[in-house]
Amino acid sequence: MEYELAIIGSGPAGFSAAIYAVRAGIKTVVFDKGIGGGLANVSPKIENYPGFESISGMDLMEKMKKHANKYADFKFNEEVKAIEKSENEFILGVQSISCSAIYFLLALEMKKLAACWYCAPLFAKEIIKETLQLPETYVPMAFFTVGYPLKAVKVPPRIELKNIIFKFEANEGEK
DSSP: OOOOOOEEEOHHHHHHHHHHHHHHHHOOEEEEEESSSGGGGGGGGGGBTTTBBBHHHHHHHHHHHHHTTTTSSEEEEEEEEEEEETTTTTEEEEHHHHHHHHHHHHHHTTTTTTEEEEEEHHHHHHHHHHHHTTOTTOOOOOOEEOOOOOOOOOOOOOOGGGTOOOOOOOGGGGO
């Protein structure tokens, strides 16, 4: 996808920049290696932000995220690893947390370890917070459980690649 502006980081400044850029007619994408909100997320109380006498950092960032999401495209849990300039454009190399997690799980499997990735806190923060009755200052994160299985696990047989790839034949008139 092509954008005119890429903002790296979605703390208060990133959210604000995204809103102003898109309102100025600039096609914008915002990358954040976390869930958005930056360090403000871990502030238990913010008392110097216009419009709020007192608010938790996480609540303020949720409000800013909701507002900014109406304007720009956001890529959370995706870290910009490289920036390359070519002629009149920049190319960003992005690493997704989910891709990193998959590689980690595959490496554990090769070592004959059993593992499970619990990512629900990243994607269903409010449900997790409410169900577990967590405090307002709760910062969601994913975690892994890793260990040796108690008993041998039978690995299902692999399906051959040729059996899962669909072949599309061109119509006679399109050849």
